[in-house]
Amino acid sequence: MAEDFVIEMLHITKEFPGIKANDDITLQLRKGEVHALLGENGAGKSTLMSVLFGLYQPEAGQIRKNGKEVAIRNPNDANALGIGMVHQHFKLVECFSVLDNIILGVEPNKMGFLQKAEARKKVMALSEKYGLRVDPDALVSDISVGMQQRVEILKMLYRDNEILIFDEPTAVLTPQEIDELMEIMRGFKKEGKSILFITHKLNEIMAVADRCTVLRKGKYMGTVDIKDTTKEELSRMMVGRDVQLQVEKQPAKPGAVVLDVQNVTMHNDQRKKDSVKDVTFQVHAGEIVCLAGIEGNGQTEFVYGLTGLEKLTRPCEVQLYSDSKYLTDAFNQHWIDGWLKKNWKGASGPVKNVDLWKRLLAAAQPHELHFTWVKGHAGHPENERCDHLATTAADTNAVLTDPGVHG
Numbered sequence: 001m002a003e004d005f006v007i008e009m010l011h012i013t014k015e016f017p018g019i020k021a022n023d024d025i026t027l028q029l030r031k032g033e034v035h036a037l038l039g040e041n042g043a044g045k046s047t048l049m050s051v052l053f054g055l056y057q058p059e060a061g062q063i064r065k066n067g068k069e070v071a072i073r074n075p076n077d078a079n080a081l082g083i084g085m086v087h088q089h090f091k092l093v094e095c096f097s098v099l100d101n102i103i104l105g106v107e108p109n110k111m112g113f114l115q116k117a118e119a120r121k122k123v124m125a126l127s128e129k130y131g132l133r134v135d136p137d138a139l140v141s142d143i144s145v146g147m148q149q150r151v152e153i154l155k156m157l158y159r160d161n162e163i164l165i166f167d168e169p170t171a172v173l174t175p176q177e178i179d180e181l182m183e184i185m186r187g188f189k190k191e192g193k194s195i196l197f198i199t200h201k202l203n204e205i206m207a208v209a210d211r212c213t214v215l216r217k218g219k220y221m222g223t224v225d226i227k228d229t230t231k232e233e234l235s236r237m238m239v240g241r242d243v244q245l246q247v248e249k250q251p252a253k254p255g256a257v258v259l260d261v262q263n264v265t266m267h268n269d270q271r272k273k274d275s276v277k278d279v280t281f282q283v284h285a286g287e288i289v290c291l292a293g294i295e296g297n298g299q300t301e302f303v304y305g306l307t308g309l310e311k312l313t314r315p316c317e318v319q320l321y322s323d324s325k326y327l328t329d330a331f332n333q334h335w336i337d338g339w340l341k342k343n344w345k346g347a348s349g350p351v352k353n354v355d356l357w358k359r360l361l362a363a364a365q366p367h368e369l370h371f372t373w374v375k376g377h378a379g380h381p382e383n384e385r386c387d388h389l390a391t392t393a394a395d396t397n398a399v400l401t402d403p404g405v406h407g
Contacts, residue, residue: 004067006031006194007052007083007163012061014047016348021047022058025220027213029163034185034195036205036226038238039215045198046088048215049165052196053085054078056349084156085165088198089354090148092140099123099136102155119158126157130184145297146177153184164188165196170204182208200238202231214238255285266301275301317368323376323383331371336361 007029014022022044029035039045050056052063054072062069065081072078078085092101099116102123108115120136127133132150140148149172156164166185170178185195185208197209205212206226214221214237221237235243259282266276276298283289293299322328330336335346336357344351351357374380377387 004031005029005064006066007196008064008067009048009052010062010064012048012051012058012063014044014051014056014058019218021218022051023218023220024060025215025218027220028223029194029196030211031194032189032192033210034189034197034208036209036212037196037198037215038200038202038205038212038234040200040238042217043215043238044218045215046167049085049167049196049198050349052078053083053165079159079161082160082162083165084159084161084163086149086152086156086167086169088168088171090152092148092151094139094141096140097136098134098138098140098143098151101140101151102136102158106159123154123158126154130157130187131180132157132184145172146174149173149177149181162192163194163196165198167198168200169197170199170201178204202234205234206231216240252287254287257282258285259283264302266298317370318364319370319372321372321374321380321382323374325373328371328373330357331369332373 005028007027009025009027012022012025012027013020025044025048027035027037027048037045037048047056051058052072054074054077057073063072064070070077070081072081072083075085093104096104099120103116103119108118123134123136130153132154134147134150134154135143138147140151143151149169169181173181182204185197188195189210197205199205209226211223211225212229212234213223214234216238224233224237232243261282262280264276264279265274279302281289291299291302330339339346339351339357344354344357374383376383
């Protein structure tokens with residue numbers, strides 16, 4: 001007797017210019033199971049789930065729900081089929097309240113009048129039932145990253161989704177919040193909801209998943225029952241070789257101080273508050289220093305401050321040289337204007353690294369920028385100097401000073 005699956009993605013192929021992100025992949029989801037999708041960065045996990053959620057259209061393959069073929073042309077089609085998705089980078093409107101974000105696009109109305117009290121009652125009931133307590137009147141811009149994830153989960157539940165996709169959901173959470181999310185997933189499973197869980201963290205898979213499908217470089221490597229496998233076997237399937245999961249390190253023997261950071265504060269003009277406040281530390285020669293923190297807690301802003309990307313304090317005319325055609329064309333060919341009009345969607349789907357593009361636009365706003373493409377490693381003085389600075393810092397303990405261009 002054939003096994004019943006709530007979702008089947010059969011022989012899915014998705015291509016982008018120059019790359020086959022998904023190559024003949026089959027994934028089958030049972031009702032009431034937590035199914036992990038494992039792979040390294042770039043293995044095709046998020047692309048495959050974006051196909052299921054209607055963000056991408058595959059070049060080949062078919063999707064079935066409860067044995068019947070379905071067409072998912074956009075996220076509205078996915079929601080109509082009971083499929084919801086919490087994206088790795090949240091899709092929330094920061095200037096809207098929690099309640100407005102949850103009901104956005106499916107606002108209850110009677111004779112054209114918004115029934116917000118009815119929506120509030122349903123949201124609070126869901127919040128209480130699943131332990132996802134939120135303040136419905138708080139602005140999204142004012143709540144923590146963990147709370148924002150709760151809002152995304154409540155968006156799915158408000159739409160009565162029964163098939164829940166979580167894309168790298170723990171990347172933005174504290175250890176305590178991760179434990180809470182695992183419990184929430186177990187609760188969904190008991191209710192009969194089906195969960196697809198994208199991750200590359202083996203401990204989380206072993207803790208919460210029933211089965212695991214492994215992708216490697218866009219190809220299907222197999223599906224295993226968690227009770228019958230080990231972390232070592234999963235890692236071998238993921239990378240194609242044995243992986244040492246425990247590293248034996250010799251005690252560090254730090255040398256002289258090569259970087260001395262004192263009381264660094266970085267202001268975020270978009271959020272009108274400090275992203276980094278009064279940070280002090282030292283880096284010694286011969287040691288590795290980890291800058292840790294969950295996403296959204298200032299690590300990116302701090303690095304920008306250290307590397308000088310936001311050092312210009314008055315309007316300037318800036319000539320930028322890059323060997324990245326993608327970067328220069330984004331401005332010179334006005335791609336970025338189209339991305340902004342289409343809410344950061346390009347010709348081949350959602351734009352990657354939106355947070356970095358937004359940051360660049362914010363930093364560029366007061367200045368007049370000119371972008372020039374140069375061929376890499378072809379003798380261009382600025383490009384060669386950047387390459388020399390970067391490789392010297394990476395290969396030695398010498399952090400060189402860039403004298404800049406004097407015209």
